[in-house]
Amino acid sequence: MAILVLAEHNNAALAAATLNTVSAAQQIGGDIHVLVAGAGCAAVATAAAQVAGVAKVLVADHAAYANQLPENLALLIAELGKNYSHVLAAATTNGKNVLPRVAALLDVDQISEIVKVIDADTFQRPIYAGNAIATVQSSAAVKVISVRGTGFDAVAASGGSASIEAIASVTDAGISAFVGEEVAKSERPELTSAKVIVSGGRGMQNGDNFQLLYGVADKLGAAVGASRAAVDAGFVPNDMQVGQTGKIVAPQLYIAVGISGAIQHLAGMKDSKVIVAINKDEEAPIFQVADYGLVGDLFEAVPELEAQL
Amino acid sequence: MKILVAVKRVVDYNVKVRVKADGSGVDLANVKMAMNPFCEIAVEEAVRLKEKGIASEVVVVSIGSSAAQEQLRTALALGADRAVLVESNDELGPLAVAKLLKAVVDKEQPQLVILGKQAIDSDNNQTGQMLAALCGFAQGTFASRVEVAGDQLNVTREIDGGLQTVALKLPAIVTTDLRLNEPRYASLPNIMKAKKKPLDVVTPDALGVSTASTVKVLKVEAPAARSAGIKVGSVAELVEKLKNEAKVI
Structure with missing residues (x-):
């Protein structure tokens, strides 16, 4: 065999x-x-x-x-x-x-x-x-x-x-051709192989605010992801999406920022070793899977986190 | 051109499914059912191509029990012209479904077949690719943009790390990703009109397709639950725990 x-x-x-x-x-x-x-x-x-x-x-x-x-x-x-x-x-x-x-x-x-x-x-x-x-x-x-x-x-x-x-033989079906590729060039690791991931959700409010996450990610050598809500809202491109319909990840550390924790997002990251959630809504379902939860305003907590790393 | 769209009846995406106590599957009794979200995007794309004058007819097909007529009527209300139900009460795998769809393709001779990239129940992500192989067609999977250019189809695909564009000879297969379009809602007049649109029912036997499978589900169980941890009071405490307790930074 x-x-x-x-x-x-x-x-x-x-x-x-x-x-x-x-x-x-x-x-x-x-x-x-x-x-x-x-x-x-x-x-x-x-x-x-x-x-x-x-x-x-x-x-x-x-x-x-x-x-x-x-x-x-x-x-x-x-x-x-x-x-x-x-x-x-x-x-x-x-x-x-x-x-x-x-x-x-x-x-x-x-x-x-x-x-x-x-x-x-x-x-x-x-x-x-x-x-x-x-x-x-x-x-x-x-x-x-x-x-x-x-x-x-x-x-x-x-x-x-x-x-x-x-292998000498060549199989060419002749029915398709490659036109081009736009692959995001990034110094950060790929989502699916990163040891640490920092993800943002709808709570980030807009795409520019993702800069806050990049700051933390660069200190940790982390990849940056997003929830489907953030992708659907147009904050970030789809290839950053973590979840059932996006990428399935299981890093050593997953930091979910402003992510409520919809089923479809949890499906993509719940096998992470350690999960941290930062959210102002203490009832958010993300806290039910988080090892460490911080209830608070992400716009205060994230810069503070970056400063302390 | 004629477009064939395949749709699947699945558990509504908002429903949190429960595993049956005997491990035989998930409990679907009295659960809200709907069209698979990726299939809705497929219907929408076909209807838009018709509205642009590129498609002449949109035929929608589903494989499933008679209840799947409900999803076919939804597709008709969204703008498809007619529907075909391949009626089977068996739980069919992607290969069997692809073979049945191939039989429908042989009969209908579409130039383009659009499917969702995966169904949110079985999460296989296979049927479109298998159908393409069986038909000998080119495939544009996980599409975020579709453009017809003469006898060729340009498809932009969502790949790991970015986007890829391929040029396919028609006829071809497209499977939809989330960003391809935002499906419309059916209006009441269109829902009424859809009731009068033709819906044919055929059986796998009539199509001459064997639906035997080599895969057997032995059991279905709930995933290991993850329990909630602790709440920390400050960023400083969080950093301290991550360093000294979890040892991940």
């Missing part, structure tokens, strides 16, 4: 989410092969070969895979995947985009966003915005699974010495 893990990367560096996915693969058990599909992605393959627990790295280096277009990538993964017991990818926007396409090509059901491996066929995944946990069992010939990173501790990025094998 061997497991194929799709590497998450940008052609230059291997994304941390891959390490969590390999961790899930280790719990399933079996030889772990990592597929690096991209263009000019040799450095990623080298990095993947050093990941602890990886037996083999397959590299498909071709322009057709440069931007991870699912129409091209899914054909490749499905062709390779039929020889594996499991095909895994991180539940990132990229993994979510391509993996169901792979499953359909293999004519198997997919299991999305597992947070726990019970055995090689049985997994746990949250449903209803995390308000229920389903234990599901698959009898599919190839089990196609997306992995929620926060459910699995990352394996070490070094220590492995996998062989690297090039």
Whole structure:
């Protein structure tokens, strides 16, 4: 039994989410092969070969895979995947985009966003915005699974010495093309991999006031997130959204500022190790999940916090 | 162009669901049901394309029990032209749903199919991508902007860290993200008119589709509860606790 893990990367560096996915693969058990599909992605393959627990790295280096277009990538993964017991990818926007396409090509059901491996066929995944946990069992010939990173501790990025094998065949569906990308350039860590996150909600009142949070975040080396209410109100862009319909995070420390704690937000952050809530409404539901709650005006508390860090 | 929109009947997003004591699922008895929020955005986008003169017809399809007619009528009231219900009382997984939708696509021959990116009950985020694979169509998932340009579709997608734009050959599949549009409310005259719009009912058997699944739900349980901690009196106390008690800063 061997497991194929799709590497998450940008052609230059291997994304941390891959390490969590390999961790899930280790719990399933079996030889772990990592597929690096991209263009000019040799450095990623080298990095993947050093990941602890990886037996083999397959590299498909071709322009057709440069931007991870699912129409091209899914054909490749499905062709390779039929020889594996499991095909895994991180539940990132990229993994979510391509993996169901792979499953359909293999004519198997997919299991999305597992947070726990019970055995090689049985997994746990949250449903209803995390308000229920389903234990599901698959009898599919190839089990196609997306992995929620926060459910699995990352394996070490070094220590492995996998062989690297090039894949010659190229699959280009020719029905889609990459036009462009606007990726926010930031010195701050990515939300899904940050150890500390400072998030703002509707209580921030406007986008400019998020500067207060950036001040605290920079002192803590933290990422800045937002609730759906803040996104819907137009304070900040959607890629900052933490919650059921945004990013699922589980940092060491999560500081919720001016966030009431709607179910849909809690679903995205309640697995954080330590939760701090700052809110002027002491009845706010966020306090029911917070380890440390501070009832008060955020416009006084946040600058004070920044000063004391 | 003809647009097909798929919608799902789910628990209303304001309802806090409860897990059944026997672990067989969540309790849906007497719970308010509604159209999945991402599906509402899909209907709205199709109707806007029709209002712009780009779409000629908007057909809305749902797969579910006869009660899903309610959500189809809602979509008709929002501006869809006609509806198809693939009636099944089974709990179908995304692959089965995608296969049924593929059969509807074969029959209707739409140029564009719009779906929500995920349903807020099962949270799978699979059906649109699977349908695209089965049809051999290109896909623009998690769309925040859709623009028809001749025989091509430009879709701006919400990705980790920002936005990506792709150009897709039509016919194509789009799945909606939150910022694509703000759905309208149905007006009373439109709700009345929707009652007279055509709604066909077909069965999976009539479409010749097998809905067998390889995934079995063994149990459904409530997540581990997180208990409330303590209230601190000042920022200084908070910083002290984070440093010395929680040791996270």
